[in-house]
Amino acid sequence: MDKVKVLEQYLPPDAAPLIGRWIDYFKCEFKISRNRGTKFGDYRPPFDGRGHRISVNYDLNAYAFLVTTVHEFAHLHTWNEHQHKVKPHGPEWKGNFKKMMQPFFEKNIFPPDVHHAITRYLNNPAASSCSDLNLYRSLRKYDPPKESVTTVEKLPMKALFKLKDGRVFRKEEQLRKRFKCVEVKSRRVYLFSPVAEVELVEAH
Structure with a gap:
């Protein structure tokens, strides 16, 4: 072709x-x-x-x-x-x-x-x-809509979200350009880009 x-x-x-x-x-x-x-x-x-x-x-x-x-x-x-x-x-x-x-x-x-x-x-x-x-x-903005996918910056504070690999994080405060997020299982702190694609975990 x-x-x-x-x-x-x-x-x-x-x-x-x-x-x-x-x-x-x-x-x-x-x-x-x-x-x-x-x-x-x-x-x-x-x-x-x-x-x-x-x-x-x-x-x-x-x-x-x-x-x-x-x-x-x-x-x-x-x-x-x-x-x-x-x-x-x-x-x-x-x-x-x-x-x-x-x-x-x-x-x-x-x-x-x-x-x-x-x-x-x-x-x-x-x-x-x-x-x-x-x-x-x-x-x-020109991406087709993805069901259930959002970005870290759009989540409310303290919201739980998960990555494709299944790990769950809690969103904390913004540090300069990135968001501090805590992995729920290990309690380790990670910094996420505001535009990282994640899935909101529904609170039970």
Whole structure:
């Protein structure tokens, strides 16, 4: 099957041809991956006879899939220019991400709120990729609704919630950007991102 046709199933259709050309131009192995709870995408530089490799989670909405794909291609482009001599999300990467996002801005691929969030993110060098909560929240609005799933920030204080692995936590106070949560069984304290996806445990 033609790669652009495959990409159209995951990306906004007008974005697929350009991503297809990038895959060819950079001679990149591009993989649509299973969900990885800790990251949306991944870039691996050439190593041990293999070329550039990018993987993106299959279950992202089309806009999140595109932002993640451009994010990883900006890592590839930065590696080609500098190898390991610069920081992963330093000014060189930011410059490439901004430049590589431009064609999609020109085609008006993104809804206004996502476009604005990306622009704001690119003008804020202190924020690292997925930890930019404003951009993350904007992208999440376009996810299909998930039954029984909520985020830590939407839970009331002292609410009990559980993770996919079945562990149960109680939400405590906010410490700067994260929420302090106590695992009920072990009483250990963990810090959760406000946008971590969890399931509310009904109080009996």
